[in-house]
Amino acid sequence: MHTQTHTHTHSLTHSLTHSLTHSLTHSLTHSLTQTDRQTHTLKYTDRHKHTHTHTLKHTDTYLMCVCVCVCVVVSVPQLIYGGKLDFLVFDYLSEITMSLLTAAKTKMPNMGYAPDFVHVALAPFINDIHRKGIRVVSNAGGVNPLACAEAIQEVIRKAGLDLKVAVVTGDDLMPHRNSLSEVKMADDGSRQRLPKTLHSMNAYLGALPIRRCLDLGADIVVTGRCVDSAVTLGPLIHTFGWERTDYDLLAAGSLAGHLIECGAQSTGGIFTDWHKVPDWDNMGFPVVACSSDGSFLLSKPPQTGGLVSFGTVAEQLVYEIGDPQRYLLPDVICDFSRVVIQEVPGVEGGAVRVTGAKGFAPSHDYKVCATYMDGFRATAVCPVGGPRAAEKARRTADSIIKRSSPDMPLAFFLLGPQCDKLWVKVYKCVWRFCSISPPTACPALSPKIHTSGSVYHFSQSDIALNLVCYFIIIILIHSLTLFI
Template sequence: MSCAALLGLRGPRLLGAAARPPRWSRRRSAGCEPPAGAAVRIGCASGFWGDTATAGGRRGRSGSGCSGGGGETRRGRGTEAGRARLAAAPSTLRKRAGRGWRRTPGRGGPAPGVGAGRGAPVLTAPLPAPPVPQLLYGGKLDFLVFDYLSEITMSLLTAAKARSPVLGYTPDFVSTAMAPYIKDIHRKGVRVISNAGGINPLACAAALQEVAKKADVDLKIAVVAGDDLMSEKENLKGAGITDLESGKQFPENIHSMNIYLGARPISRALDLGADVVVTGRCVDSGIVLGPLIHSFGWNRDDYDLLAAGSLAGHLIECGAQCTGGIFTDWHTVPDWHNIGFPIVECSSEGDFILSKPPDTGGLISFGTVAEQLVYELGNPQRYLLPDVTCDFSQVSITEIPGFDGGAVKVCGAKGLPPSTFYKVNATYLDGFRATAVCPVGGPKAVQKAKRTAEGILQRTRLIFSQLGYEDYSAVNVQVLGSEDTYGPHARRSIDGGPREAVIWLAVHHKQREAVEIFSREIAPAGTGMAPGLTGIVGGRPKVSPVLKPFFFYYPKSNVQINLFLNGQHVEIFEEDLTFTSDEVVSFDLPKISSELKDLPSGPHTYRLEDLAYTRSGDKGNSANIGVIARHPLYYPYLKKTLTAQALENYFQHLLEHEKPEEDLVTRYELPGVHGLNFVLKNSLGGGGVASLRSDPQGKALGQMLLDFQIKNVPDLKSLIE
């Protein structure tokens, strides 16, 4: 029976024992293929962050970073807290206290695995199940992967390297994720892949090599380089390149240009015997697909398999976001403080099981994983990656019984040839910005906050006029607590409104000096304006450059990818363009029927939250909102009511029209999970570091949509009882 049939029309069913992963008992040594029928285990530690200040600031994208544990857990003495401390303790302590490994109920023997981690914290004392120990000590992994990069992160790393040539990578990877565990990582034969190299992967590898040397550990550290396109800047200026989103011409003041590389250079580095692979910019899912290609020997034209491996990476790249983090039903997720990080066990046939380590918090269910499927998704039938064009529209997610902490089986990804082009993320300098955040208390807090913001702007504009400066390029005033972000959907205040509010005042100007004046003039508001202004969060606002994103395509044939091993150049990796297509963007994809037969109506009205899960994310200045029906019977009513026009009307206050009559919302369908995906163009005020809004990445848009009303429907709840 197919996965789609298993899902059926009665909601997600449970998959029986026959569908559990195959058992096998031997570990795969470096460079060896797993036995036939074996699964590769991949865990993810994204989302736990140490100090990234030296890298240029904290990562801008929430969630993405996780470390998954393995299929076994250490049996310790004493309390549950004691067992948690054991899991986080160094191996020498665990050997004395533990009694050995026990098999987790409902699982097979240890399979090779990949753990993915986005920045683990420094462990100065035992902590309850931090992500790296969850993976390293809680499971038998083959690969541990760390995903650090986003468009915002690249902007921050670019600014950091501009200050010092030894910066530009994420130091957390070296100092807090690897250094405390490097001996055990080596002893266990775990191989590590990370894009922590940012825009300076060779420096990252050199720093890690120093750590290994001090620990007396012999590591082969590979670097995948070639994503930096700055050497081509002058050649590209007259090439007629335009931005993929806005259509704007190639900027004169380009600050950085990085190609989204694929998984095959990573796979090749592993083939060469690397213990650790450090990359610069690559697609997030590539750090998972790379080990799978290496392990299973998938060919370039195994498109369905490559799509399945990419889906595995897409689901776990954001760590705990698929194990209960930021879940719509957040109140049902236990033990956030000890949340488990995801593990995928991938078969050579492409299907995989997603679970988490035993004895951890969080939740794995149809809903938590389906939400992550639609996160930062565009057209689900045309998810463009360097190695494959993915079709996720028919993916099915099926809950499996018998797993400690829950598990789901995921299948149904389809693939098509990739394009002959890479996507490039460039940044360019577009002035300077600063944000002041100030709490205000007392009666009429909202009115006081608004008048304070207006007073600061009037005062600084007066100074600008005296000094001959232009006005601000952009200003954003929001009063958090008054539901400003909801626009016309804000609830009416009663009794004078809230007695606590927060000023969010952000400005943009072409000249740094003007923004420095703004920064200086915030503090005087505490003595010369509204009563109840309690302070400035974070002190005087920091003036920072605005590095706007600029996306375009670049021919793969023009790119040289270099592989380094222990600092020495060993190989030029060349993409095989035999299995690519210039027509990938115009493939005739399977049609999804949107026909709605006679749906019975009724007198009932439901909030969307009663019928669906939602999750939102960003790509540049566009946001996406995924909507997943809680039950298949709800899906037709969601399709009927949640049209593209309905969402454009609902979020009109956030959309910025560049052309009259322009449609800014597009709807896509994912019938495999009974879902819809909406892409909202020009909805983030520039997006990322360029946006002055309090939600520059659209994280709250899915939550806002939960109040949308589904009207004139029958008693839907009774239909499923």
């Protein structure tokens, strides 16, 4: 059984001249002392109990920073216990995520952020994060960063700790939607009005407000929408004292953030040569040890799966870049066309040293993502096995259609080795919403199918079709994305 949801995207461009504000939830008055260190020795123990060391030589100071966006149950303990970290940064947001979080906030005003960041990533580990002196930066605030900060403060209070939480706001442009009623399309230059069903509208902020929060002494920084790499660049600017005109350094820091965003992608998670990547069940998450000169070493925690190599990192380098000589960010325009990726020998699981990023003055505009409501759509794929499976599948589809009302477009596609021709019929019908039943209410199958939670299926009359699998239907809000 396979389900799939679909979204469409439309790109628009508009020059924003609004002054985007950046707010703190606390009045923070002290800054942290930075410690200069000349070298860093990376120690790890391999599976044969042999201890290895690798010395990272830097010109001034270094910063160990990691980024996670998914699988926090696995990644957070792996990273905080796997070595000495200065910052743990989280990247949670995508374009569709903003729409989903907006829908959640509409239903519950105190939601609109990523709750697993608070309750799964932070709460179980908050004492160890504090004990190890790790500072946290995350864009998990989504469309409600203030509520996210309040939830974090509750976790801190329950743990009996004294930690400072700062919030970056100002990305939400919904209050300005009337002044942005007409925008310019990016693909053809035509001007169009924003849809009346506008759902969310957020500017992609940069790293400077994050730097400001850290300068004021924040232990945990929560933002709304910002570019993915900003959660890494902000700590680097704060740690090394980079100026906003140090464009090559800002480009290098943005590259570090870009390479460790999206979880384990740079450590082999989506590597083309996937068969060369060991231990998928214990995939290591990326760590960058950054120098004040902009160079950095990318590796992963010891005794973890995955792979760090020229190939895994180079593939992540071109991920979502577009023009590598003109990668637009709020703080800098990056030129990654001359980046050098060098494999470092003798490090378990692999490591690479990255240099060569160049930067230029940024644009005066912010990119804005807007989403709007456009109905519902869902796709369900139901495998049917056994003798005369194709005939059985046709009858199954026909029976579902007969029980439905003609109202919404729906297409059935029959695919399989018994089908000489693709069987396609388009109907008008309403798909019945699924009922949620506990596993004990599901019909017994032999051999048993083990589940980790509730099974979504049709009514008992549908199950009586005696198919070899369950029907699983997911119906989601279908939102369109606009780039302004």
